Amino acid sequence: MRRLGQSRLESWLRNRKIRNATAVAATAIEAATAQHTTLPGQRLAADMVSRLAKGVIALNEEIAEVDTLIESRFRQHQHAKIILSLPGFGPLLGAEFLASTGGDMTVFGTADRLAGVAGLAPAPRDSGRVSGNLHRPRRYDRRLLRAFYLSALASIRWCAASKTYYDRKRTEGKRHTQAVIALARRRLNVLRAMLRDNTEYQAGPAVIAA
Incomplete structure (x- = not known):
C-alpha cells in the first residue's frame, strides 16, 4: 500500500464503487505507513487476505450482473x-x-x-x-x-x-x-x-x- 500511494488506491477503490473512497484510502495508507514491524508468517497471511479480497470483489461483481439481469427482465413485465x-x-x-x-x-x-x-x-x-x-x-x-x-x-x-x-x-x-x-x-x-x-x-x- 505504501508503494501504491493514496491517490492510486483511491482511484482503485472508486472504480469498484467503494463508499467513502477518499476516507478509506487515507485511513489505509496512514495505517500502512505507521506499520514497520515484520511479523512471522505475515507474507502468508497477506496472500490469504489478498485471495479472500479478490473472491469478495468477484462475488460483488457477479451480484451486480445478476441484479442488472433481474432489472432488465422486470422492466419487460x-x-x-x-x-x-x-x-x-x-x-x-x-x-x-x-x-x-x-x-x-x-x-x-x-x-x-x-x-x-x-x-x-x-x-x-x-x-x-x-x-x-x-x-x-x-x-x-x-x-x-x-x-x-x-x-x-x-x-x-x-x-x-x-x-x-x-x-x-x-x-x-x-x-x-x-x-x-x-x-x-x-x-x-x-x-x-x-x-x-x-x-x-x-x-x-x-x-x-x-
Missing part, C-alpha cells in the same frame, strides 16, 4: 410501470413482488387474502375464554413480506402520504416496526387496486389537519 410508480418500489423489490405473486391479483381474490399470504394480516390464536389474541400467521411468503416492508420503509423518506400515515401510527403509540408493518399493509391495498384497475400511482393533495 406488463405491470412494471405500475409497480414502479408506487413510491418505495424499485426494480429489485418489484421483481420480488412479481416472483411471489406472478402479478395476477385475481389469484388471491381479496386484499385480505393477499395480506395473509404476505404475513401482513394477523391471524387469531384464541384459546378457551381468551379472544382477540392476534399474531402473524405461521405460514407466509417471507419474500413478499420483505418486499412490502422494505418498500414501506423507503416510502417514509420519499412519499408525503406514507410519512403522514407512519407518523399517525407512531402518535397512536405503535412502535417503529409496528407502524411500518401497518403502512406496508395499507400500501398492499393500494398496489392491489392499482394492478386491478391498471392505473399508475398518483399522489393526492396534502391534507392539512384542523
Whole structure:
C-alpha cells in the first residue's frame, strides 16, 4: 500500500464503487505507513487476505450482473410501470413482488387474502375464554413480506402520504416496526387496486389537519 500511494488506491477503490473512497484510502495508507514491524508468517497471511479480497470483489461483481439481469427482465413485465410508480418500489423489490405473486391479483381474490399470504394480516390464536389474541400467521411468503416492508420503509423518506400515515401510527403509540408493518399493509391495498384497475400511482393533495 505504501508503494501504491493514496491517490492510486483511491482511484482503485472508486472504480469498484467503494463508499467513502477518499476516507478509506487515507485511513489505509496512514495505517500502512505507521506499520514497520515484520511479523512471522505475515507474507502468508497477506496472500490469504489478498485471495479472500479478490473472491469478495468477484462475488460483488457477479451480484451486480445478476441484479442488472433481474432489472432488465422486470422492466419487460406488463405491470412494471405500475409497480414502479408506487413510491418505495424499485426494480429489485418489484421483481420480488412479481416472483411471489406472478402479478395476477385475481389469484388471491381479496386484499385480505393477499395480506395473509404476505404475513401482513394477523391471524387469531384464541384459546378457551381468551379472544382477540392476534399474531402473524405461521405460514407466509417471507419474500413478499420483505418486499412490502422494505418498500414501506423507503416510502417514509420519499412519499408525503406514507410519512403522514407512519407518523399517525407512531402518535397512536405503535412502535417503529409496528407502524411500518401497518403502512406496508395499507400500501398492499393500494398496489392491489392499482394492478386491478391498471392505473399508475398518483399522489393526492396534502391534507392539512384542523
